[in-house]
Amino acid sequence: MAYSRIKENxxxxxxxxxxxxxxxxxxxxxxxxxxxxxPAFKEISLLHFLFSFKWNPTASFVEPSYGxxxxxxxxxxxxxxxxxxxxxxxxGTAAYLSDVASxxxxxxxxxxxxxLAGIPSVVIGFLGIVLVGPVIAKIFRLSxxxxxxxxxxxxxxxxxxxxxxxSEEALKGVPKSFEEASLALGATKWQTLTRVKIPAALSGIIxxxxxxxxxxxxxxxxxxxxxxxxxxxxxxFLDSVQTMTATIAIELGEVPYDTTHYYALFAxxxxxxxxxxxxxxxxxxxxxxYQRVIK
Amino acid sequence: xxxxxxxxxxxxxxxGGVKVLKNISMExxxxxxxxxIGPSGCGKSTFLRSINRMNDTILGARAExxxxxxxxxxxxxxxxxxGVRRKVGMVFQxxxxxxxxxxxxVAYGLRINGEKDRYRIEEAVEKSLKDAALWDEVKDRLNKNxxxxxxxxxxxxCIARALAVxxxxxxxxxxxxxxxxxxxxxxxxLIQELKKKYTIVxxxxxxxxxxxxxxxTAFFMLGELxxxxxxxxxFTKPSRKITEDYITGRFG
Numbered sequence: 368m369a370y371s372r373i374k375e376n377x378x379x380x381x382x383x384x385x386x387x388x389x390x391x392x393x394x395x396x397x398x399x400x401x402x403x404x405x406p407a408f409k410e411i412s413l414l415h416f417l418f419s420f421k422w423n424p425t426a427s428f429v430e431p432s433y434g435x436x437x438x439x440x441x442x443x444x445x446x447x448x449x450x451x452x453x454x455x456x457x458x459g460t461a462a463y464l465s466d467v468a469s470x471x472x473x474x475x476x477x478x479x480x481x482x483l484a485g486i487p488s489v490v491i492g493f494l495g496i497v498l499v500g501p502v503i504a505k506i507f508r509l510s511x512x513x514x515x516x517x518x519x520x521x522x523x524x525x526x527x528x529x530x531x532x533x534s535e536e537a538l539k540g541v542p543k544s545f546e547e548a549s550l551a552l553g554a555t556k557w558q559t560l561t562r563v564k565i566p567a568a569l570s571g572i573i574x575x576x577x578x579x580x581x582x583x584x585x586x587x588x589x590x591x592x593x594x595x596x597x598x599x600x601x602x603x604f605l606d607s608v609q610t611m612t613a614t615i616a617i618e619l620g621e622v623p624y625d626t627t628h629y630y631a632l633f634a635x636x637x638x639x640x641x642x643x644x645x646x647x648x649x650x651x652x653x654x655x656x657y658q659r660v661i662k
Numbered sequence: 663x664x665x666x667x668x669x670x671x672x673x674x675x676x677x678g679g680v681k682v683l684k685n686i687s688m689e690x691x692x693x694x695x696x697x698x699i700g701p702s703g704c705g706k707s708t709f710l711r712s713i714n715r716m717n718d719t720i721l722g723a724r725a726e727x728x729x730x731x732x733x734x735x736x737x738x739x740x741x742x743x744x745g746v747r748r749k750v751g752m753v754f755q756x757x758x759x760x761x762x763x764x765x766x767x768v769a770y771g772l773r774i775n776g777e778k779d780r781y782r783i784e785e786a787v788e789k790s791l792k793d794a795a796l797w798d799e800v801k802d803r804l805n806k807n808x809x810x811x812x813x814x815x816x817x818x819x820c821i822a823r824a825l826a827v828x829x830x831x832x833x834x835x836x837x838x839x840x841x842x843x844x845x846x847x848x849x850x851x852l853i854q855e856l857k858k859k860y861t862i863v864x865x866x867x868x869x870x871x872x873x874x875x876x877x878x879t880a881f882f883m884l885g886e887l888x889x890x891x892x893x894x895x896x897f898t899k900p901s902r903k904i905t906e907d908y909i910t911g912r913f914g
Binding site: 562 | 714716719745749751754759761771773774820
């Protein structure tokens with residue numbers, strides 16, 4: 368009796384510890400980013416940091432400047448562009464899998480989607496350099512195809528598995544009774560899908576794309592390889608860009624310790640963290656709202 | 663007998679390899695309520711869902727024989743299933759409004775038919791809600807979500823939604839089984855009203871309900887049609903012993 372209670376309590380404690388650990392790690396990262404980035408703001412004003420688009424921390428003859436606006440714009444361009452490509456493709460595939468495909472096709476297709484999620488980002492970046500880049504260069508008659516569009520296409524490929532899996536789950540979660548009601552009224556399968564099932568699953572689909580976008584924003588290697596790494600304000604999707612993540616990855620290895628530049632890179636990380644945190648939170652709220660409505 | 667609306671000829675139905683409806687033949691009269699009773703698993707719901715081909719959505723289901731509506735076998739290869747379902751409306755056991763507004767729920771059937779005229783849609787929605795005896799309760803909140811209605815109101819909304827596409831036949835699968843007695847009474851009164859315009863086939867688990875609302879009653883058991891006659895005869899002097907045992911509550 369006493370033994371089983373001790374065992375019960377131990378297991379309880381163990382699980383509680385695991386749960387707490389996640390929170391500790393999350394808070395720890397946040398605190399680290401804040402403490403490491405605060406010194407940067409002794410030299411740079413927050414407004415300058417966020418909204419000036421001149422990033423030149425190693426200038427030797429002029430005053431170094433630390434504006435990340437062009438990187439923020441680049442990051443959003445690439446990831447929102449990715450979303451525009453991935454959303455119709457992803458929802459279309461999800462609808463196909465949940466409503467049209469036969470059992471066998473579905474069983475073959477779903478693992479393939481999962482494999483797509485497992486492809487290392489460096490491989491996707493490679494694909495961008497040798498395949499997507501030249502194609503873009505050819506179509507738009509550019510000297511090279513390493514630009515925001517290239518990054519958006521690659522990130523779309525990376526966001527697809529998330530969007531497909533979660534959207535398919537959202538569509539599957541739509542009660543069968545809605546579908547039956549629609550069919551019984553003389554609706555076709557297509558009408559049932561577009562007018563009943565997708566609207567009913569919409570919050571799930573939105574949440575899926577937000578999560579996909581959260582991943583796209585944080586993605587580093589692919590965009591580093593495929594977007595051309597040009598620190599300038601992009602004017603169109605055909606310009607080379609450099610995202611926040613790419614800047615950190617390129618510069619953090621070479622920056623002298625304990626300099627403003629060093630701390631500024633942490634500050635970029637902090638901004639990135641806050642953006643993805645907000646996006647994840649919004650998708651979570653939408654997802655919960657959706658579950659309530661369906662019940 | 664009255665004018666015949668639906669004729670069923672030697673109808674068999676299979677789920678996978680299992681035969682769940684065995685050689686059913688019956689004639690369902692126009693503008694009457696035909697009740698289908700029988701113990702659980704007797705195939706009465708399957709039979710009902712065969713009349714608008716809702717069983718098509720089930721994997722591995724197969725039908726044999728004919729169901730003729732207005733002279734046309736709905737199991738012919740070249741039949742337009744969507745057209746059949748527009749003609750044969752259905753109300754389900756559990757009310758299943760769409761997660762849309764009350765108005766949009768009723769308007770749905772019109773919209774999928776390509777109706778775009780706002781005025782005609784409004785008119786049809788009002789008429790259908792009136793026919794389903796729900797108008798007075800919802801006319802001030804047509805834009806509210808359908809889930810805010812009570813269970814009985816939701817079921818009448820589903821009836822209104824089915825009526826909006828102007829079917830000729832209305833299939834009802836235990837439409838009141840999840841409702842309280844007051845809401846059930848309302849639905850039953852509504853069915854009496856509706857039979858003036860529609861041919862109604864209703865599956866019910868509740869024998870008192872069948873006795874109250876249906877003109878004809880069919881008794882199903884283990885996939886077979888045991889007995890089919892005018893309701894008063896079925897309930898007072900059934901010709902088969904097994905029917906009597908069931909309606910007097912000896913089993914089921």
